[in-house]
Amino acid sequence: MNAVLGMTQIAKKYKSDPDKLDHALEHIASEGNYLLTMINSILDINQLEYGHMELINKPFDLEECMYDSIQMLRPLAKKKEQTLRISSDVHEHIVVGDSGHFSQIMVNIVSNAIKYTDIGGEINVLLEALPENRYRFTCTDNGIGMDQEFIQHICEDYSRAEDSRTSSSEGTGLGMSVVKGFTELMHGTLEIKSEPGKGSTFIIETPFAEPTQKEREIALKSASDSQMNIDFKGKKVLLAEDNTLNAEIATELLENIGLVADWAENGELAVQKFEQSENHTYLAIFMDMQMPVMDGIDATKKIRALDRPDKDILIFAMTANTLTKDRQRCEEAGMNGYISKPINLKEIEKTLKEHIDI
Structure with missing residues (x-):
């Protein structure tokens, strides 16, 4: 902060x-x-402790998930003039699993490596396919390393090596607790190899289910669609968001890809704007879940119940809620997708491309 x-x-x-x-x-x-x-990480630890964390298993491209996860950390490595190498022998390989949790495992491990590796150091990341639908993620650094006693405690809540080797490094130590919890939740294993002054190696092995042929085709098409250029210029979307600052941010991000946002301050106003619009005025609706007067769930149900040809318009939930039951509520209400807060331009564009018929 x-x-x-x-x-x-x-x-x-x-x-x-x-x-x-x-x-x-x-x-x-x-x-x-x-x-x-x-x-x-703080929120995840709380959910893991109370058994509220659930897996959301869907088909996804394993290699793409790794690259997307690690790329966001490059600015942190660049700031410390570190070399961050990424390699993989898993190409266009679709698996079924929880990509979000797997991503968080990788992000936490690599961000820790960056944090505890000196300026000019090296970090190598590798993704490999193993027999029996298991996969290995390895992160090796030449950082400060750890002794065996500390390795035994590294995954305990709030654990961190508070000695002369780490006093210059900021951090909460929460990441490895999340890594351990998520890995166990996904029926995987965590192995740590390290020596003081010689760096560390973190090895995650986890199983992922094989997709059906249809699931594989859909996932590959989704990846292909996300790479295509679509002209959104001038197309209108309806934005339902009660927070003025959040609405301003969302509007700017939507305008960056050419969309024109029509803002409604709550779900009731969003329904009214949609009802009063001509058929097919809007390309999609971005619906905040928690709003006064009428929330996103009720607003979506009302729109789906309208007697008009475009009542099946694309509706995407925008929320910070990550529990499976929250996602299920979105789906049951008739929403097409889910955008996590804080929202970002890449996710908005990717979500639209995945759902628009090209």
Whole structure:
């Protein structure tokens, strides 16, 4: 938080200096993502402890999941002038599993490697296919390393090596608790090899189910569609969001890909705007889940019950809720998809491309 607020002040100071402004904004983005990871870790630990965490198993491209997860950490490695290498022998391989939790496992491991590896260090990431539908994710660094006693405690809640080797590194130590919890939830194994001053190696082995031929074709088509260029310029979408700042952010992101956002401050107004519009005015509706007057679930049900030809319009939930039951409520209400908060442009564009007939 200190880095985000500090860099925000620097950005304001150098708003007339493009290079320094870009530098500050890059740091704000990378530190903001790290802060989000830390907050999610705290929430995840709580859900794991009380047995509320559930898997959401769907077909996904394993290699693509790894690359997308690690790429977001490159700015952190770049800041420390580290070499971050990614390799894989798993190409266009569709599996069935929880891509979100697998992504969080990889992000937590690699972010820890970046944190505890000195400036100019090296981090190597490898994804391999094993027999019997098992897969191995390995992260090796030449960082500070750990002794055997600390390795025994590394996955305990809030554990962190508070000694002279780590005193200069910031962190909460929550990540490895999440890694261990998610790995066990996915029926996988975690192995840690390390020596003080010689770096560390983290090895995750986890099983993933094989998809049906239809699931594989859908997943590959989704990946192909996400790479296609679609012209959204001038197309209208309805945005239901009660928070003014969130609405401003969403509107800007939607406009970045050419969409025109029509804002409704709650679910009731969203239904009214849709009812009063001509058929097929909107390409899609982005629906916040928790709003006053009428929430996103009820608003979606009312839209689906309307007597008009475009009542099957694409409706995407926008929410920070991550439990399976919340996703099920969205699906039962008739929503087509789910966009996690805080929202980002890449996810919006990818979600639209996956659902629009090309």
